[in-house]
Amino acid sequence: MTFVPIDRLKEGMMLDRDVYLYDYKTCKIAMLRSGQVLTNSYIQKLDELQILGAYIHSDDRDGPGGLTDGPIRPELKEEAISNIQCVFKMFDKSAQNINISYINQTVEISKKLVTALQSNKNIELSIASLKMYDDYTYNHSLGVSILSIAIGLSMGLKTAELYELGFCALMHDIGKMAIPIEIISKPAKLTKEEFEIVKQHPLKGAEFFLKHQLANKKVCAGVLTHHEKFDGTGYPSGLKGNQIPLFGRIISVADVYDALTSARPYRDPSSPADAIEYVMGCSGSTFDIAVVEAFLKRVSPYPIGSCVKLSNGEIAIVVSQNDYHPLRPMVRLLSNPEKILDLYRDREAYHVVIENACNIATSSL
Incomplete structure (x- = not known):
């Protein structure tokens, strides 16, 4: 989507997600449901009601207007998962038969992910767009890569x-x-x-790449330090602040x-x-504040057009995101x-929070 x-x-x-609307002329709540095909009249109505946009089904990437699917196409996710499995299995076999082509393919997949996210710079990532498989290890690796690239984009990292x-x-x-x-x-x-044994995995991973010269020192350092914490309480080395390489912090x-x-089970x-x-809550202790700020610009727990219940009992429709605080x-x-x-920003709303997303009774548009 x-x-x-x-x-x-x-x-x-x-539409790939429900869109709630409120027509203050008729005082009626309306909803366009996921799966609804847009017509010009629907689009005009969305515009009149100041809806900033909508989530569109991924199969429409080649449809009217030449829309590019985003952020990541399903076939690219499948290619990434398959390749991650191959590299991990190569490690599991004690690297007796190193196939450099798997590493090269993984680098190419990274380039494809970067290109996809660069072409959709304004996309806010949702968990639904990241989760694809039940296999935690491989799906997690892909999800972390997509989120990391998105953070890097927000921080202005160069393409290379x-x-x-x-x-x-x-x-x-x-x-x-x-x-x-x-x-x-x-x-x-x-x-x-058992946890002491698990804590060995960053070092094991970095050693694998260094020993077989499969990645540069910057990549190896990121693998080694992704469990370090900004306040120095992480592992394996207890690095603190900017002692932790940027890739590790991201x-x-x-x-x-x-x-x-x-x-998880x-x-x-x-x-x-x-x-x-x-x-x-962990910004400045576990995590680098600058990285967290970049992260917050790219995640979206309450997509535009979703219906939410507020702590004061009010029901509302999300009309715009806040770059620095996606929860508000x-x-x-x-x-x-x-x-x-x-x-x-509104002083009257300082004490109000979103309790949860909700569904409400609606009329047809």
């Missing part, structure tokens, strides 16, 4: 650096192949001894966010909002639809 601004919506495109960052993030957990499977897949909290944020929002996934709040977007209250409330 991809978010398409109102001026780029075309007749024939299919983004290629390296994407490759580094794809491979960040390869060292886990050296950890006994019964520990990695244990459906319960690890013992102290992947650290992406890694934690993707892990929190993923289902021993816990349910956190909501995007809860995961974002956790990341924000601009919303239109259904009880007073002529007014748009900025949950981040």
